[in-house]
């Protein structure tokens with residue numbers, strides 16, 4: 001396998017998890033100043049796009065799990081967020097098996113036109129068996145889900161980029177189909193971006209062959225290096241898409257004035273974990289990577305503490321002072337991470353604080369890193385920020401906020 005070329009010039013991108021399900025992003029009774037309803041989310045999205053975030057990711061969930069007993073549907077919620085923002089790209093999670101890819105392709109084209117080219121999808125192959133079974137849908141065995149996913153992504157890309165597209169396969173048969181209009185033409189983006197979430201061997205292979213972005217649950221540095229290698233090996237063998245996938249990693253952020261305070265917050269989150277909900281979740285996720293022959297995949301070795309943030313977000317260790325978090329983030333850039341997907345206890349206030357206190361340090365460290373590697377950070381690619389707008393939205397008047 002050829003060496004992975006690290007992109008030191010392009011600034012890291014930042015996303016946040018849209019809290020479109022109830023209960024917050026940790027399964028804990030600790031106070032979480034967040035809300036799953038639209039009003040809160042509209043303001044959050046506007047704060048985020050002005051504080052340096054380029055993407056928001058909605059979850060798809062139809063039935064209660066991990067304490068999220070109320071949920072808003074991902075594609076409609078994403079569309080509303082696109083309508084409420086100007087620059088933010090909103091990634092809607094979708095399950096193959098719940099959608100026909102042609103219907104989704106059409107839906108996303110319309111969303112793309114309504115938003116000036118900002119619609120994206122996260123293809124998730126599913127682990128919550130009850131959602132499928134209780135809808136009367138077929139629950140495919142683990143690796144078979146990725147066979148379908150790969151075909152699904154090929155249909156999406158085909159219908160977004162070609163006229164008279166045909167594809168015949170095990171799950172989908174598309175016959176000489178043209179979707180009009182095509183997606184919005186955006187420089188450097190051949191079609192709406194296709195993100196992909198999954199950690200197992202089959203997931204890495206499917207993502208390597210077809211996805212634009214590979215998303216992972218929280219991982220330590222060595223763990224994510226292994227994922228990147230797996231995805232790139234598959235990309236090298238049988239890539240169907242124009243460019244190799246880029247890499248996004250989930251992390252739960254606890255940025256506090258002192259390291260001690262940040263770690264105390266983590267301890268409190270775990271001490272107040274909602275034990276029955278975490279244990280129920282631990283049982284349900286056995287349908288993920290653990291059910292495969294090699295037993296590898298998402299949540300394969302998650303501890304009770306890990307599962308309190310249901311996407312293993314503590315493992316990325318974005319916990320400490322803003323400086324420590326920024327340093328940690330740049331360590332991930334060194335191994336090939338292009339995007340950090342973040343979540344918080346108190347979304348609006350912490351997204352603002354992250355943009356104000358952590359991102360400027362990240363940018364300085366990235367510029368140093370680029371120079372040490374004989375290049376320059378391309379600052380023209382940095383997202384526009386507007387902290388006056390953020391302050392208006394939050395009503396905060398904290399000192400030190402940049403322009």
Ligand SMILES: Cc1cc2nc3c(=O)[nH]c(=O)nc-3n(C[C@H](O)[C@H](O)[C@H](O)COP(=O)(O)O)c2cc1C
Pocket residue numbers: 058059060061093122123124125126127128196197198199200201202203215216217250287288289290296297298299341
């Ligand atoms: C960033 C990210 C976001 C995900 N979002 C969802 C989601 O919204 N709904 C869902 O059912 N699964 C979601 N998943 C789960 C994956 O689709 C998949 O079921 C899980 O990663 C297990 O895959 P594995 O068995 O291949 O490791 C997400 C995964 C990742 C990494």
